[in-house]
Amino acid sequence: MTQKACRECHLITTGNICSKCKTATLSDDFSGLIIVIDPEESKIAKTMETKEKGRYALRVR
Ligand SMILES: [Zn+2]
Secondary structure (H helix, E strand, C coil): CCCEEECCCCEEECCCCCCCCCCCCEECCEEEEEEECCCCCCHHHHHCCCCCCEEEEEEEC
8 A cells, every 4th residue: 555645734644535634635755754642742743733643744745
């Protein structure tokens, strides 16, 4: 399965739509990987402006 990153929220998904924003604006050209485990406490989650656990791409082209 190919992994793709959402251009809107950078969430990495294996489906055809982003499970978070329900859009199909996905890109297979992304770099970096951020794993958010505890969104409430995570500074990374704040930087990424997310409140959900998951794997996020650092950069999406
Ligand atoms: Zn998204």
